[in-house]
Amino acid sequence: MESHYDKQRTFRQGVDYVKVENSSSFQRLMYERKKFILPLTIFFLVFYFILPILTSYTTFLNTPAFGDISWVWIFAFSQFIMTWVLSTIYVKKAASFDEQAEQIIREQIDDKGRDAI
Amino acid sequence: MDATVVILFLSIVLLTLVITYFAAKRTQTTGDFYTAGGGLTGWQNGLAIAGDYLSAASFLGIAGAIALHGFDGFFYSIGFLIAYLVVLLLVAEPLRNLGKYTLADMINARFDAKKIRGVAALSTITIVLFYMIAQLVGAGALIQLLFGIDYWIAVLIVGIMMTIYVLFGGMIATSWVQITKAVLLMAGMVIISFLVLLKFNFNISTMFTEVKSATGHGADFLKPGLKYTDPLGTISLMIALVLGTSGLPHILMRFFTVKDAKTARSSVITATWTIGVFYILTLFLGFGAAAFVGERNILAANPGGNMAAPLLAEVIGGDILFAFISAVAFATILAVVAGLVLSGASAFAHDLYGQILKRGEATDKQQMLAARYAALSVSVFSILLALFAQTLNVAFLVSLAFCIAASANLPVILYTVYWKRFNTTGAITAMLCGLASALILVSISPSVFSPNEGEALFVGNPLFPLDNPALISVPLGFLGGYIGTILSKEHDATRYAEVKVKANTGYRDS
Numbered sequence: 001m002e003s004h005y006d007k008q009r010t011f012r013q014g015v016d017y018v019k020v021e022n023s024s025s026f027q028r029l030m031y032e033r034k035k036f037i038l039p040l041t042i043f044f045l046v047f048y049f050i051l052p053i054l055t056s057y058t059t060f061l062n063t064p065a066f067g068d069i070s071w072v073w074i075f076a077f078s079q080f081i082m083t084w085v086l087s088t089i090y091v092k093k094a095a096s097f098d099e100q101a102e103q104i105i106r107e108q109i110d111d112k113g114r115d116a117i
Numbered sequence: 118m119d120a121t122v123v124i125l126f127l128s129i130v131l132l133t134l135v136i137t138y139f140a141a142k143r144t145q146t147t148g149d150f151y152t153a154g155g156g157l158t159g160w161q162n163g164l165a166i167a168g169d170y171l172s173a174a175s176f177l178g179i180a181g182a183i184a185l186h187g188f189d190g191f192f193y194s195i196g197f198l199i200a201y202l203v204v205l206l207l208v209a210e211p212l213r214n215l216g217k218y219t220l221a222d223m224i225n226a227r228f229d230a231k232k233i234r235g236v237a238a239l240s241t242i243t244i245v246l247f248y249m250i251a252q253l254v255g256a257g258a259l260i261q262l263l264f265g266i267d268y269w270i271a272v273l274i275v276g277i278m279m280t281i282y283v284l285f286g287g288m289i290a291t292s293w294v295q296i297t298k299a300v301l302l303m304a305g306m307v308i309i310s311f312l313v314l315l316k317f318n319f320n321i322s323t324m325f326t327e328v329k330s331a332t333g334h335g336a337d338f339l340k341p342g343l344k345y346t347d348p349l350g351t352i353s354l355m356i357a358l359v360l361g362t363s364g365l366p367h368i369l370m371r372f373f374t375v376k377d378a379k380t381a382r383s384s385v386i387t388a389t390w391t392i393g394v395f396y397i398l399t400l401f402l403g404f405g406a407a408a409f410v411g412e413r414n415i416l417a418a419n420p421g422g423n424m425a426a427p428l429l430a431e432v433i434g435g436d437i438l439f440a441f442i443s444a445v446a447f448a449t450i451l452a453v454v455a456g457l458v459l460s461g462a463s464a465f466a467h468d469l470y471g472q473i474l475k476r477g478e479a480t481d482k483q484q485m486l487a488a489r490y491a492a493l494s495v496s497v498f499s500i501l502l503a504l505f506a507q508t509l510n511v512a513f514l515v516s517l518a519f520c521i522a523a524s525a526n527l528p529v530i531l532y533t534v535y536w537k538r539f540n541t542t543g544a545i546t547a548m549l550c551g552l553a554s555a556l557i558l559v560s561i562s563p564s565v566f567s568p569n570e571g572e573a574l575f576v577g578n579p580l581f582p583l584d585n586p587a588l589i590s591v592p593l594g595f596l597g598g599y600i601g602t603i604l605s606k607e608h609d610a611t612r613y614a615e616v617k618v619k620a621n622t623g624y625r626d627s
Contacts, residue, residue, distance in 0.1 A: 082199075
């Protein structure tokens with residue numbers, strides 16, 4: 001299996017991925033992705049799990065908000081709104097990640113990332 | 118069975134067969150068979166994801182759960198939708214960038230080990246079987262109710278249809294059956310919701326006020342806690358719902374049917390809007406059924422509440438709407454089981470046969486033949502299981518499939534893409550720990566053992582208190598992967614650099 005792996009590695013020669021990984025443009029992409037995705041993920045998971053935690057351990061969401069519609073329903077609907085808003089924000093932001101990625105492929109891999117074989 | 122039902126039922130069957138006929142002519146290569154050649158557009162794939170995801174359990178089960186249990190039924194709708202944020206932000210794009218046909222392909226982008234491929238195929242097949250039996254048992258019961266035919270005939274009809282789509286039309290036919298079904302289903306939901314709102318003069322507040330006095334539960338109907346009284350049980354279920362989707366093989370497979378990560382992303386957006394609107398509408402169906410059909414009639418038709426939506430259609434739209442909704446429910450089942458057969462077949466034929474047995478050296482013709490045999494075997498095997506599993510609780514099987522997906526598949530996906538130190542041993546222990554803990558904990562749970570006869574499979578005291586073990590088994594999956602990784606010295610930073618660059622830029626060298 002190891003030899004199979006090595007053989008594939010030789011075929012894959014041509015791009016020095018470690019060099020690409022260490023390039024400042026790739027590092028910047030990774031930093032920006034992390035800075036964007038991590039807080040967003042933590043936010044929606046917390047927002048989501050607060051609902052069952054509050055309904056299981058407290059009753060204050062049962063107070064009426066509008067007529068017979070209580071806060072628990074408002075919170076439930078806000079989960080839908082949150083999903084749509086966050087996914088729209090992500091798509092907007094991801095367009096800039098796409099541009100960065102294309103630039104990395106162009107400058108780091110297609111031009112100078114290749115070893116002379 | 119009246120004439121309208123039969124005509125609508127047959128037109129849906131005919132439509133899907135026409136789709137399959139044209140798809141079969143376009144299915145030339147293995148790539149066409151597994152992933153429609155990667156040629157679906159964003160919105161097509163988005164609708165197909167919705168068609169793959171919105172099962173009969175979602176359509177009939179959640180409407181029934183809301184009609185019977187009020188707010189607690191709506192928990193499912195929320196969890197099933199927010200799951201797509203996990204898919205969108207963490208899973209879809211790296212998966213598209215690294216994988217080819219299956220989950221195992223994606224993990225193998227980092228580790229060339231047959232053991233890993235084998236374990237990934239095992240977890241895929243396990244999830245597919247549980248999910249498939251749930252769908253087939255549900256389908257059998259439903260068609261039996263709708264058309265008054267025997268359970269075994271109903272299972273056979275659905276089983277033969279799904280086999281035909283997959284066997285001849287592969288992913289192209291499956292995708293278009295799913296797209297058609299998604300459109301029909303959304304149309305049905307919108308029509309019923311419109312009629313329900315019409316009855317309440319388009320005033321949502323009036324609807325809440327009316328429903329408050331319409332059921333035997335009174336004001337409690339609008340409050341959480343009617344069904345889920347155990348806090349840890351509720352949270353555990355919510356974990357399985359939100360994390361399970363990104364590990365379901367038939368959903369993961371849908372990200373290989375588009376050409377790049379950007380299209381994968383736009384398809385998740387289409388899916389998120391479609392699925393989100395669908396789950397909002399489940400509320401109108403559930404409330405409508407509670408108000409206009411009534412708890413007694415819903416329970417009389419089916420103890421699980423599965424007939425709430427069709428009965429509501431009959432009450433507010435007459436026989437024609439009832440026939441249409443029944444036909445849509447049938448199309449819903451077909452689309453989901455076809456997707457499941459295909460993902461099960463890919464694990465058998467691509468991972469086990471093509472990559473492990475043939476070491477990736479099978480010709481395209483051999484691979485295609487293997488894929489078709491595998492599809493046929495998966496179909497026959499699951500039809501046989503479903504014939505003997507008539508009495509199993511469908512909701513329990515579905516939540517179990519989500520739990521295994523969250524415990525066995527999600528940790529390994531996240532570690533593969535995001536953790537530098539992760540290695541072969543870790544990948545294997547993550548999948549095995551998640552899979553084993555989910556299966557073992559369920560087998561000693563109240564779903565399997567109950568002190569009262571008839572409530573579960575066996576009589577006895579459950580050793581584990583939660584119906585859905587995700588609260589324990591998901592952390593165990595992550596922990597298993599962590600411990601396995603640090604216990605082994607093996608570590609390949611160069612390979613991770615490659616995976617990281619490819620996952621984040623979409624660059625492909627072959």
